[in-house]
Amino acid sequence: MRRFSFHKGHGTRNDFIILDDSYGMHDMHPEFIRAVCDRHAGIGADGVIRVVRAGSIRDWTGDPHLWFMDYYNADGSVAEMCGNGLRVFARHLINEQLVDAGAFDVATRAGVKHVEVARHGLISTDIGRALVLPDDVTVTLEDRSWPVVKVDVGNPHAVVFLTDSDVLEDLDLHRAPRWSPAEAYPQGVNVEFVRVDAPDALTMRVHERGVGETLSCGTGVVAVAAAHRARGGHEGPVTVRVPGGELSVQFTGDEARLTGPAVVIGRGEFWI
Numbered sequence: 001m002r003r004f005s006f007h008k009g010h011g012t013r014n015d016f017i018i019l020d021d022s023y024g025m026h027d028m029h030p031e032f033i034r035a036v037c038d039r040h041a042g043i044g045a046d047g048v049i050r051v052v053r054a055g056s057i058r059d060w061t062g063d064p065h066l067w068f069m070d071y072y073n074a075d076g077s078v079a080e081m082c083g084n085g086l087r088v089f090a091r092h093l094i095n096e097q098l099v100d101a102g103a104f105d106v107a108t109r110a111g112v113k114h115v116e117v118a119r120h121g122l123i124s125t126d127i128g129r130a131l132v133l134p135d136d137v138t139v140t141l142e143d144r145s146w147p148v149v150k151v152d153v154g155n156p157h158a159v160v161f162l163t164d165s166d167v168l169e170d171l172d173l174h175r176a177p178r179w180s181p182a183e184a185y186p187q188g189v190n191v192e193f194v195r196v197d198a199p200d201a202l203t204m205r206v207h208e209r210g211v212g213e214t215l216s217c218g219t220g221v222v223a224v225a226a227a228h229r230a231r232g233g234h235e236g237p238v239t240v241r242v243p244g245g246e247l248s249v250q251f252t253g254d255e256a257r258l259t260g261p262a263v264v265i266g267r268g269e270f271w272i
């Protein structure tokens with residue numbers, strides 16, 4: 001039997017297990033990830049974040065002294081980026097005094113991201129470029145199909161804007177949506193379903209690859225804000241409501257900044 005210490009946190013109820021591993025000693029096997037994320041036999045979470053120095057990450061060529069957000073989906077697959085996870089990661093660094101300022105850089109598989117503590121305890125993070133792509137893609141859920149706005153936020157997104165006849169709350173997101181053509185997303189995709197409430201207000205639900213429906217997705221929020229901007233020309237801040245709360249997105253050019261809450265709710269030991 002092995003024992004692992006962990007922390008648990010969430011950003012708008014998108015929850016994560018946090019493992020401290022400064023020197024890169026843990027083997028992050030998919031079986032281990034699935035075991036700890038199991039909501040009945042494990043701790044339960046949407047994903048696992050390993051806190052490790054960037055120099056311990058294979059193929060990392062940047063500053064080796066940065067803290068690296070080594071993120072894994074609940075099914076054990078590796079993810080390039082996670083917006084809510086980045087804020088929770090930053091909150092953990094602050095709580096554990098692993099950084100000595102309210103503004104700092106974090107290394108991720110999608111590059112270096114700048115983090116700042118915002119007003120009222122919120123955390124603001126640079127997500128990077130949100131690229132709206134011209135590809136012609138369709139998403140199907142049950143017997144209903146919609147055209148997609150394809151967005152790259154360092155990870156892949158398919159944004160569906162619902163029509164007036166669609167009811168966001170009635171969608172069955174326990175089932176994974178399908179997309180066509182299949183080669184549009186060879187590594188899978190996060191699918192966001194969006195209702196436009198006002199020029200600066202959206203409501204979203206999401207089916208995340210490797211997880212299923214989650215109560216929030218930070219990069220998904222950025223993706224829908226970018227798609228909304230490209231579709232209607234709105235340039236100001238956008239509030240996006242998700243089942244787990246609210247997040248805000250601001251753009252400078254194609255560069256997105258995501259602001260929202262992040263809390264660490266406890267710590268413990270897991271035996272495996």
